[in-house]
Amino acid sequence: MTTESNIRNIPLPEDHELIEHYQPRFLGMGGDHLVYEVGGHPDVVIKASTYYIKDILLGEKTKDLVATEILIKNDQIRELRAFWGKKHTVPERRYLMRVPISKDLLDEIFKNDWLRRVPPNGYESLKEVWTSVIVQEKVPEINNPEHKSFSFGGFVEDELENIDQVQYEKLNHTFITHETVLNEEDLNLFFNLQDSPKTHHLKDLIKQAESDNELKEMLKKFVLQAIDFAIKTGNILALAGENNVIFYKKDNGWNYLLIDATPVHSGPVFKASMEILHKIMLGENIDIKEKDLLKKGLNFTRTINGFAKSLGLNDFLDIINTQDSLDKINFSRIFKASLK
Ligand SMILES: Nc1ncnc2c1ncn2[C@@H]1O[C@H](COP(=O)(O)OP(=O)(O)OP(=O)(O)O)[C@@H](O)[C@H]1O
Ligand SMILES: [Mg+2]
Numbered sequence: 001m002t003t004e005s006n007i008r009n010i011p012l013p014e015d016h017e018l019i020e021h022y023q024p025r026f027l028g029m030g031g032d033h034l035v036y037e038v039g040g041h042p043d044v045v046i047k048a049s050t051y052y053i054k055d056i057l058l059g060e061k062t063k064d065l066v067a068t069e070i071l072i073k074n075d076q077i078r079e080l081r082a083f084w085g086k087k088h089t090v091p092e093r094r095y096l097m098r099v100p101i102s103k104d105l106l107d108e109i110f111k112n113d114w115l116r117r118v119p120p121n122g123y124e125s126l127k128e129v130w131t132s133v134i135v136q137e138k139v140p141e142i143n144n145p146e147h148k149s150f151s152f153g154g155f156v157e158d159e160l161e162n163i164d165q166v167q168y169e170k171l172n173h174t175f176i177t178h179e180t181v182l183n184e185e186d187l188n189l190f191f192n193l194q195d196s197p198k199t200h201h202l203k204d205l206i207k208q209a210e211s212d213n214e215l216k217e218m219l220k221k222f223v224l225q226a227i228d229f230a231i232k233t234g235n236i237l238a239l240a241g242e243n244n245v246i247f248y249k250k251d252n253g254w255n256y257l258l259i260d261a262t263p264v265h266s267g268p269v270f271k272a273s274m275e276i277l278h279k280i281m282l283g284e285n286i287d288i289k290e291k292d293l294l295k296k297g298l299n300f301t302r303t304i305n306g307f308a309k310s311l312g313l314n315d316f317l318d319i320i321n322t323q324d325s326l327d328k329i330n331f332s333r334i335f336k337a338s339l340k
Contacts (some may be wrong), residue, residue: 153196273297
């Protein structure tokens, strides 16, 4: 059973006034947020962050710090909307709030924690927890089966135990350090490794674009804008999760929408990844949080570069500082004995 289907079966505490008033109905979750629709407000969804529930409960982040991070996030959303335009983004706002909770929900939230953390003593009797809550306009197109998710499905570095090391290095030397001239075989490597074979969303999009020129042109616009976004803002788009970015047809034309595209980290991840790579090239050690940031930066960069190439574009997003010498990077060594 997935966490999502378990959570769907856990009833919310009935005796809480927010639950009585809003009658939330669970819609789904990705890696972070529990997403609900609420009675009387058909145009919005409410998303409660499980990362912040854990960080605050364990005392790893104070409420004041979270309040500051929420301000930064709300600014980032403003920046995202200004950059990508209203047509491609969804109105949303974040708040620091107390939300109703139960022991069963907390057990599920802590299962498979990326740092293997466990709930604090006495969590069984908690009725409420603090967290960051997003109120976002509902996107009905998510329920249209014709829509396409632009996502790579899962971080390559989380699967390193099952991936041939030579292939992994080749993936990086092709789509990160730009060392080889790309050929058909490289694109196969991209679709077999970077685009998770379990979800194959990127392959599906390229296949459909072969016979749908309008989709192809919209995909090109998106990819070029993503490159420009990384360069100008120093940030990435969160492209791992299903439906974080969708392509859909409306009034016979294709559009794309960034729904959950800002990364969890509150600072600019592309810029941070460049700095971390530079540190590695200087022979310095990096900690687990830096590894996690770098993993996000690399997956975004490879996805954009591989997809651009699949569309026949020659544009390339560079995550390597121009003064750095490339042959010093052994990506497998950085991520082996891995992150999970
Ligand atoms: N605005 C929306 N309208 C309708 N449904 C939504 C909306 N936002 C999210 N959902 C539903 O909730 C699910 C999870 O949402 P979301 O991607 O925001 O969560 P997440 O945990 O932050 O994801 P990630 O794993 O990318 O961090 C989506 O796949 C979708 O089914
Ligand atoms: Mg998501």
